[in-house]
Amino acid sequence: MRRVVCGFAFALMAGVTAPAFAQLPTTEQLPLPAGSTAAQSFDKRWDVIFNGESRYTFSKTTRDGSPDSRTRMFYTPFGFQLNGKPTDDFKVEFTARSGRVDARTWNGTTASSYVGFLDSSLSLTTTYLGWNGVQPFASLAVNLPTGKTVFGTPTFQMPDPDFFEVGGFGEGLNIGPTVGVNIPVMPNLILTFSGGFTSRGQFDRDGPGSGIGPMLGPIQRFNPGDVWTFNSALGYQAGAWSVQLAASHSQETTTTVDGVAFYRAGKRYSVSGSAGYAWNANLSSKISASFSHTNKNDIHPSVFPLGILVLEAFNSNTNVTTVGFDTTYKQGSFAIGPTLSFLYRDHNGYDPTTFQFVPAKTKWQGGGTAQYAVNEKLSFNGRVEYIWATFDSQPIKINVVPIPGSNVPPIYTTGWLFSLAAVLKL
Amino acid sequence: MRSSLCILSGVAVLLALMTPASAQAPSCPEGKTLSGECVNPTLARVMRKQAIIAAQPKFSYTAPLYLPSESRFYALSRDYHELRVFYGSPPCGGTVVC
Numbered sequence: 001m002r003r004v005v006c007g008f009a010f011a012l013m014a015g016v017t018a019p020a021f022a023q024l025p026t027t028e029q030l031p032l033p034a035g036s037t038a039a040q041s042f043d044k045r046w047d048v049i050f051n052g053e054s055r056y057t058f059s060k061t062t063r064d065g066s067p068d069s070r071t072r073m074f075y076t077p078f079g080f081q082l083n084g085k086p087t088d089d090f091k092v093e094f095t096a097r098s099g100r101v102d103a104r105t106w107n108g109t110t111a112s113s114y115v116g117f118l119d120s121s122l123s124l125t126t127t128y129l130g131w132n133g134v135q136p137f138a139s140l141a142v143n144l145p146t147g148k149t150v151f152g153t154p155t156f157q158m159p160d161p162d163f164f165e166v167g168g169f170g171e172g173l174n175i176g177p178t179v180g181v182n183i184p185v186m187p188n189l190i191l192t193f194s195g196g197f198t199s200r201g202q203f204d205r206d207g208p209g210s211g212i213g214p215m216l217g218p219i220q221r222f223n224p225g226d227v228w229t230f231n232s233a234l235g236y237q238a239g240a241w242s243v244q245l246a247a248s249h250s251q252e253t254t255t256t257v258d259g260v261a262f263y264r265a266g267k268r269y270s271v272s273g274s275a276g277y278a279w280n281a282n283l284s285s286k287i288s289a290s291f292s293h294t295n296k297n298d299i300h301p302s303v304f305p306l307g308i309l310v311l312e313a314f315n316s317n318t319n320v321t322t323v324g325f326d327t328t329y330k331q332g333s334f335a336i337g338p339t340l341s342f343l344y345r346d347h348n349g350y351d352p353t354t355f356q357f358v359p360a361k362t363k364w365q366g367g368g369t370a371q372y373a374v375n376e377k378l379s380f381n382g383r384v385e386y387i388w389a390t391f392d393s394q395p396i397k398i399n400v401v402p403i404p405g406s407n408v409p410p411i412y413t414t415g416w417l418f419s420l421a422a423v424l425k426l
Numbered sequence: 427m428r429s430s431l432c433i434l435s436g437v438a439v440l441l442a443l444m445t446p447a448s449a450q451a452p453s454c455p456e457g458k459t460l461s462g463e464c465v466n467p468t469l470a471r472v473m474r475k476q477a478i479i480a481a482q483p484k485f486s487y488t489a490p491l492y493l494p495s496e497s498r499f500y501a502l503s504r505d506y507h508e509l510r511v512f513y514g515s516p517p518c519g520g521t522v523v524c
Contacts, residue, residue: 097489119488123478131457132458132461137474137478141482167487167488169488182456185459190465192474229480237468238466244476292503316507
């Protein structure tokens with residue numbers, strides 16, 4: 001928490017001395033109508049962005065015949081970026097991020113909680129701008145294991161990452177190099193290709209008990225598979241319109257536990273698109289959508305000897321569809337607007353690694369966002385959203401034929417999200 | 427690591443402050459097309475950032491490669507199966523067993 005105070009105090013001191021200003025500083029994302037303030041960041045060779053946020057999320061889950069389950073999380077992520085051009089032909093971008101969390105899940109009889117820091121990431125990207133028609137870039141990112149992975153009990157409950165954004169509280173030392181290229185077909189039309197490799201380091205996690213042998217002890221040595229990813233995208237922005245399309249493919253190596261092959265994720269394919277339109281100088285809207293599919297995993301059936309992986313009979317991965325819609329109205333130093341998003345994880349599947357049926361899930365999230373620019377350097381962003389989700393009660397099916405007795409009761413989750421963030425741009 | 431973050435922040439600010447106020451702005455901050463026209467700098471920057479994030483879908487579950495306020499624009503959907511395997515994150519969002 002001292003570190004968060006350090007960052008915010010520094011941000012406020014710097015903001016007080018800056019001159020007043022009419023337009024809004026933002027971290028950059030499409031769409032942006034013509035004349036956006038983001039272009040002003042390029043008047044200087046260097047700029048620094050500090051960003052901190054405080055987020056509170058609460059959810060309640062109910063199911064017939066079971067006690068209600070509640071989760072609440074105070075999440076404080078923070079980070080900064082340094083962007084600059086040491087020469088006219090080279091650009092560097094450095095990003096650092098970490099966060100602190102206070103999370104608790106309980107159902108009246110059992111409870112799990114964690115208060116502490118999460119992992120921290122550092123990344124450095126270098127872009128060469130000396131060639132006309134192509135701008136290659138290379139990036140190196142490191143995830144430092146400053147979080148926690150061992151909690152002293154195998155029944156520790158993690159918050160649902162679809163609601164709370166944080167997926168777990170830590171992992172190992174991950175190193176992620178990426179190479180890519182921007183190909184500007186026209187000044188406002190860019191084709192981008194990139195390839196990345198993520199080397200994921202080992203970490204300890206709670207095991208099932210006090211047994212002897214691989215995977216049976218109180219602590220397991222988990223070694224996630226490494227990931228190869230290839231991505232392509234097309235982006236356009238001119239006048240009132242902005243459009244972006246992207247497609248990616250990933251494949252992984254084998255994940256091991258205590259040195260024994262545990263599972264290997266199937267190949268993953270995803271597509272996404274977004275479109276933005278500026279209705280006038282004050283009003284703009286954006287819609288985005290994505291779809292991802294993962295092939296069947298290679299898993300270890302319990303009847304097989306350790307280390308033997310076979311293709312699973314049912315795909316325990318879910319296809320994921322997301323849709324989001326935002327509208328923003330800007331007037332002077334203020335901006336405000338509604339936001340709505342939808343997530344759908346399809347088909348029931350049996351997860352042989354956790355011995356659980358996974359129902360299909362539908363999640364809606366809606367509310368409003370607001371932004372206030374104190375001056376050209378400092379702005380505050382706020383967000384309030386209501387979340388509601390349903391885990392369907394449907395039997396697993398083989399070729400549309402339902403398996404008797406495989407139903408799970410429907411589960412309903414509702415919750416609220418409140419966040420307040422500060423962005424300081426120097 | 428945590429104290430290093432503060433130190434790095436201070437160094438970054440010092441670097442920015444040391445840049446002379448009269449420094450010339452780059453004529454094409456994100457390079458040029460084949461015909462020599464300046465590339466849309468905002469578009470180029472966003473496309474590059476999106477490409478790096480998309481090329482690292484499992485880089486970190488708790489410290490992604492974008493700033494906190496950018497999460498609504500760059501976040502990727504989670505591998506739910508992996509999270510259940512890694513952390514035992516329950517599919518029902520609580521202590522309820524399906």
